[in-house]
Amino acid sequence: MGRTTPTVRQKMEIIAQKYGRMRSIMRAEDVEIFDRIMLMGRKHSPEISMAGIDPETGFLMSVILEMMKLFRQGEEEE
Amino acid sequence: MDPIINGTGDDRISLWYLRNGKIIKRRYCNRTWVFVSGDPFDLDFLARQLDVSDFGYNWSSRSDVYGSMDGIEIAVNPSRTKDLIRSVERIGLNRKFRVFNGDLDPVMRFMTENGLEFFHLDSPYDHDPPVESLLVGGKVRGRDIAGVTMDGESYLPERMVLMDLEERISDSPMIIYDNSYEAFKLILYKMRDLGLKIPRVRTRTGSTYQSYGQMHYKSPTVHLSGKICIPSDSFIYAEAGLPGIYEISRTSSLPPATAAMVTPGTAVSTMEETVAVKNGVLVPLYKDDHELEKSVEELSLTDRGGIALQPEPGLYEDVYEIDFSSMYPSIIVRYNLSPETIGKTHGYVVPDTPYRVNTEKTGFLSQALGNLLEKRLFYKSIKWEDEVYRSRDTSLKWMLLTSFGYTGYKNAKFGKIEAHESITSIGRSVLSKAMKLAESMGFSVIHGIVDSLWIKGDGDVEELMRRIKQDTKIDIVLDGHYRWIVFLPARSGLGSLNRYIGMRMDGAYKIRGIELRRKDVPEISRKFQLEALKIFEGCESVSDIGSKYLELQSLENRYLKTMHEFPREYFCINMKITRRPEDYKVRNMQKIALEDLRRQGIEVSPGERIPMVVTDRKRGIIDMEGNYEGIDADFYRHHLYRAFECFDFLVSRGMSERKNRVRKLTDPLFQSA
Numbered sequence: 001m002g003r004t005t006p007t008v009r010q011k012m013e014i015i016a017q018k019y020g021r022m023r024s025i026m027r028a029e030d031v032e033i034f035d036r037i038m039l040m041g042r043k044h045s046p047e048i049s050m051a052g053i054d055p056e057t058g059f060l061m062s063v064i065l066e067m068m069k070l071f072r073q074g075e076e077e078e
Numbered sequence: 079m080d081p082i083i084n085g086t087g088d089d090r091i092s093l094w095y096l097r098n099g100k101i102i103k104r105r106y107c108n109r110t111w112v113f114v115s116g117d118p119f120d121l122d123f124l125a126r127q128l129d130v131s132d133f134g135y136n137w138s139s140r141s142d143v144y145g146s147m148d149g150i151e152i153a154v155n156p157s158r159t160k161d162l163i164r165s166v167e168r169i170g171l172n173r174k175f176r177v178f179n180g181d182l183d184p185v186m187r188f189m190t191e192n193g194l195e196f197f198h199l200d201s202p203y204d205h206d207p208p209v210e211s212l213l214v215g216g217k218v219r220g221r222d223i224a225g226v227t228m229d230g231e232s233y234l235p236e237r238m239v240l241m242d243l244e245e246r247i248s249d250s251p252m253i254i255y256d257n258s259y260e261a262f263k264l265i266l267y268k269m270r271d272l273g274l275k276i277p278r279v280r281t282r283t284g285s286t287y288q289s290y291g292q293m294h295y296k297s298p299t300v301h302l303s304g305k306i307c308i309p310s311d312s313f314i315y316a317e318a319g320l321p322g323i324y325e326i327s328r329t330s331s332l333p334p335a336t337a338a339m340v341t342p343g344t345a346v347s348t349m350e351e352t353v354a355v356k357n358g359v360l361v362p363l364y365k366d367d368h369e370l371e372k373s374v375e376e377l378s379l380t381d382r383g384g385i386a387l388q389p390e391p392g393l394y395e396d397v398y399e400i401d402f403s404s405m406y407p408s409i410i411v412r413y414n415l416s417p418e419t420i421g422k423t424h425g426y427v428v429p430d431t432p433y434r435v436n437t438e439k440t441g442f443l444s445q446a447l448g449n450l451l452e453k454r455l456f457y458k459s460i461k462w463e464d465e466v467y468r469s470r471d472t473s474l475k476w477m478l479l480t481s482f483g484y485t486g487y488k489n490a491k492f493g494k495i496e497a498h499e500s501i502t503s504i505g506r507s508v509l510s511k512a513m514k515l516a517e518s519m520g521f522s523v524i525h526g527i528v529d530s531l532w533i534k535g536d537g538d539v540e541e542l543m544r545r546i547k548q549d550t551k552i553d554i555v556l557d558g559h560y561r562w563i564v565f566l567p568a569r570s571g572l573g574s575l576n577r578y579i580g581m582r583m584d585g586a587y588k589i590r591g592i593e594l595r596r597k598d599v600p601e602i603s604r605k606f607q608l609e610a611l612k613i614f615e616g617c618e619s620v621s622d623i624g625s626k627y628l629e630l631q632s633l634e635n636r637y638l639k640t641m642h643e644f645p646r647e648y649f650c651i652n653m654k655i656t657r658r659p660e661d662y663k664v665r666n667m668q669k670i671a672l673e674d675l676r677r678q679g680i681e682v683s684p685g686e687r688i689p690m691v692v693t694d695r696k697r698g699i700i701d702m703e704g705n706y707e708g709i710d711a712d713f714y715r716h717h718l719y720r721a722f723e724c725f726d727f728l729v730s731r732g733m734s735e736r737k738n739r740v741r742k743l744t745d746p747l748f749q750s751a
Contacts, residue, residue, distance in 0.1 A: 007382070039571050043388055049385070052379050
């Protein structure tokens with residue numbers, strides 16, 4: 001069977017590529033943070049796929065989740 | 079009773095019995111029928127046409143998977159079936175009739191209807207009947223034979239050798255041949271030119287096909303009259319050897335030569351037809367049950383595959399790998415998924431889909447795959463005892479694997495896209511249930527792909543598997559307990575789904591996705607990785623791995639510095655040809671190799687592989703015949719760096735655990751990981 005629709009993982013890669021065009025005029029110090037955010041956005045594609053939600057929203061949800069993890073880590077270290 | 083080892087023919091079926099090592103052939107008349115259904119008025123019209131033809135017929139009522147129907151059963155000789163169907167379709171203006179049992183393999187149908195079985199075993203523990211076989215191949219230079227191999231021994235193609243081959247061919251009912259570059263065909267032609275006796279030869283040209291985006295090549299085939307000819311590049315032969323082919327023959331009622339040539343998908347589809355014939359269920363010539371109507375939202379919700387989690391790249395200690403045994407076929411059997419049981423009104427609801435499955439009656443597909451699944455699970459449980467059982471397990475595993483894919487294939491006789499979607503949906507739900515159970519019982523989930531989970535923790539793994547089986551109805555087994563396992567990063571920095579190195583408690587490695595497992599890397603990369611694995615062999619824990627830093631670095635340096643001293647075969651790379659020379663837009667190594675070969679009069683088809691040594695990549699010099707000296711050091715160094723990466727990652731993770739040394743990693747791959 002040939003798939004009729006791209007997988008969520010493929011859609012997330014497309015979203016990251018689209019955002020990736022921002023890098024070309026971004027300041028060097030921002031690029032590093034930006035790349036990290038792009039990585040965060042793609043970290044939860046299996047869960048987004050399982051839930052069947054819109055990948056654009058899923059991408060943002062994934063970034064928020066990873067950021068909250070960082071906050072919590074920071075809090076614990078304090 | 080003497081075992082049947084082959085069957086040929088159509089109107090007259092010839093069965094080959096094996097008695098005391100000798101073949102005895104018996105011939106049987108074979109007459110068969112096709113069934114035609116349609117509107118009573120149209121059928122009446124067809125009957126009147128048949129009255130004035132030489133075909134006999136009778137009115138009857140028969141069932142397909144959906145239920146009973148009235149129609150006409152037309153008696154016919156198998157060799158005339160195609161003509162009959164063409165006439166029936168013309169009479170019905172290609173739309174008024176449905177034809178059943180019109181394209182079944184005549185040998186398969188004869189065997190099944192008469193309750194016969196190839197390579198019959200009295201007990202599943204029995205070995206297969208001993209059929210004498212000859213393994214033959216050759217080496218080609220240009221358009222000439224440069225060498226002959228018989229049962230693994232190589233000879234020059236001299237008259238005495240070919241006379242010996244003549245005798246061996248005459249004595250062996252089964253010939254396993256390697257026909258790459260048409261070697262076997264050229265040997266046979268040479269034998270004929272020398273006046274030696276060989277059976278009648280039929281050949282078929284090689285073919286290129288595409289599967290899952292990859293080009294593949296099927297070597298030209300050779301058939302010798304009166305022999306069972308098996309190509310050594312047959313998928314099943316390569317995977318499971320002769321016992322695997324015999325097992326497919328036994329389950330699908332296809333003769334061994336056919337069983338060796340068909341894909342596992344065709345084998346399982348024929349096995350389903352066998353079950354249908356045995357149970358009197360009609361097999362449609364053309365499937366006409368279309369996909370159920372669905373909205374775009376429903377389509378995107380249902381058209382999804384299995385779950386593949388995103389592992390966090392890193393090194394983990396004391397990890398269990400638990401695998402569902404034949405997950406998708408088990409779902410078909412235990413959840414009663416079959417074209418006729420899936421609908422939108424009755425039965426249990428398939429999660430995340432608008433479908434319901436009726437469980438009042440066992441579905442055809444569940445029934446057909448049930449026996450196959452049972453047999454596979456049996457051989458899986460005893461595969462450690464004997465190589466033959468392992469081969470049978472492998473061939474059955476492939477059949478079951480493809481049985482799932484066939485439910486989504488538009489031309490599959492017993493396929494239905496909704497069954498395919500329901501299987502993956504239940505699969506996702508089963509894996510997520512297993513994950514939650516694991517977490518509730520003291521484990522953390524490191525990774526999961528479709529039917530496997532890698533977990534870590536202090537819980538009771540046996541109890542966990544018992545609970546998972548109880549809750550999901552699917553068998554789950556412990557596939558491995560690892561001292562340590564490293565999940566490697568992809569270029570993006572995210573965890574790669576299927577690249578890992580794990581060391582089991584018994585000291586054996588399980589490796590996926592690294593260069594060692596790839597066909598398109600030079601031998602030197604493989605040799606390096608094999609040596610690197612030896613360094614980590616004795617590592618009991620993560621911190622032991624970190625202590626191997628210097629040893630690994632010294633190995634890497636040795637490979638880089640003494641590269642030129644390695645034997646020439648270390649630099650051989652098997653390049654896959656993906657298109658014809660004129661279709662390559664860039665003059666890359668494949669195109670150069672193809673042009674060189676074309677000058678020698680050798681045509682290579684897309685999908686084939688060419689062994690070569692890269693002498694100077696920039697100037698486009700490659701060596702296929704040992705004519706040049708030297709190698710392109712930059713090209714091989716680049717490949718070595720790629721081969722180093724996974725071990726550098728492994729040791730860096732080990733070191734950071736030890737916290738006794740910090741290595742400056744300049745490669746962004748490691749930093750992002």
